[in-house]
Amino acid sequence: MKILWTLPYLPWPATSGGKTRQYHLLRALAARGHRITLLVQSKTPLDEASRAALEPWLDRLIVLPRRPLRSLETLLAVLFAPYPMLATINGLAEPLQQRFRQLLDEPWDVVQIEHSYSFQPFEQPLREREQAFILTEHNVESALGAASYDRLPAWSKPFTLYDQWRYRRWETRVFRQAARVVAVTEQDALTLARLSGKPAPVVVNGVDCGHYASVQPDFSSQRLLFIGNYEYSPNLDAVQWALDDILPRLWAVNPDVRFAICGYALPDSFRQRWTDPRIEWQGFVPDLRDLQRRSALFFAPLRQGGGSKLKVLEAMAAGLPVVTTAQGCSGLQVENGEHYLGSEDSAFLAQILAQALADPERLRRIGTAGRAYVLARHDWSAAAAQLEAVYHQLPSVKEQVSVCA
Structure with missing residues (x-):
């Protein structure tokens, strides 16, 4: 045509x-x-x-x-x-x-x-x-x-x-x-x-499933990953919520956790506002696969937006288990506890992250189920x-x- x-x-x-x-x-x-x-x-x-x-x-x-x-x-x-x-x-x-x-x-x-x-x-x-x-x-x-x-x-x-x-x-x-x-x-x-x-x-x-097929995450790495375009305010809100309310609770339980934050138009003011060395300000990364291999899970604390999230699909295609909210997995036919882990509450999200990071085998099961779902429905x-x-x-x-x- x-x-x-x-x-x-x-x-x-x-x-x-x-x-x-x-x-x-x-x-x-x-x-x-x-x-x-x-x-x-x-x-x-x-x-x-x-x-x-x-x-x-x-x-x-x-x-x-x-x-x-x-x-x-x-x-x-x-x-x-x-x-x-x-x-x-x-x-x-x-x-x-x-x-x-x-x-x-x-x-x-x-x-x-x-x-x-x-x-x-x-x-x-x-x-x-x-x-x-x-x-x-x-x-x-x-x-x-x-x-x-x-x-x-x-x-x-x-x-x-x-x-x-x-x-x-x-x-x-x-x-x-x-x-x-x-x-x-x-x-x-x-x-x-x-x-x-x-x-x-x-x-x-x-998602280009073949592009991410070779990725094997490091489920024992204690590294969380997030990516977004920061010209879009829901991604700004996600980072702010994570660093103000969720990560401090998680660090109180597991001080070894690192949080890699990637994406286009990452504000310089973020680096000045949150100076904890456990935050890895990555900026725009053209190919995420190396970072996905060095991460334990994808953390997407999204409270705003609409549609379905390509960032979540890409994480699942890479076998990364996803911890998110209802907004983060909107539009996807996935089950909490099977394909991803989620909550709308700051304290509960911190608890989910702490428990998941302590159980690499559970992370592997969630990541495998997410990858199979994406391959079947979202290539x-x-x-x-x-x-x-x-x-x-x-x-x-x-x-x-x-x-x-």
Whole structure:
């Protein structure tokens, strides 16, 4: 199929779960023979490393700059435009709209829009051409609450409530125009189906199981591992909760525990705020496998967010047992005590960690069960097949298949 795929960020380097998902789906679909044009609006310029990582999988890579976040135009639009804040930040982009309109002059089997917050520049051209499209929604954005607005000051609470209301209206408007709205989890699919008025197929988050197959964790190492993109506030909250409330309780029982904290945009202020030498500030690590081999478990104390977490899937694929919360394993068909260990309480999480670290054989059993689950349900090849099935449900594709038959 000939696919036009739009993104509000470059999917390389894979510094977040969303970027990782995009890169691997693009690669998997290209390997299945589909011809993809990727249209990107990016806040960062295209560098040679990103070009080299992406172009082998694409017919065309088109990257347009996004205006600066702190521009006067963005500020005024956030306050006064009818669109929600995220849609405004990523929208009102005339060059992007014009380039998209030009691309619609070509015939496409599939037009795929990622994220409702990126949709505003595409709405008018799609309507003009009566072009069917699918929309993938990684989270129910209007329900994220603190995950979207945590960086705003407390006095802006009335604005956040207003903006959530704007986003609920925006979601309904966008979803009802899409031929299909794709969810990442079954739970989100129920909400998206209600808002769109049509069934919402699921394309799961995945992991490159083969990449992590050789990892054998060190269950006696007493090292915990966490990774996140710290431009996303739920990951900031997770680190803060861990270091303020959970690790001090754990260290009181087991002072030998180390905590390796990895990820993109790790704030320098964290190193200054928490100076305990048992905290290993790793920053962005392009390949986690060596660190996974030197870790006993993956600790993800997530209290905010949505969808399913690629960081958790990657840990399971590496055979690392996971200790987390309900939010950390949201969207996954896993059982507490079998595939992972979890709680919502600081003291109980510290107790779980202490007991697990004292029992390497139990860690091995949990890690083995998690790895088997991910291999069976969440390899990227399975996700690509699910997305391909969505394509075949589109009316134009059904007609072509019928003619070919």
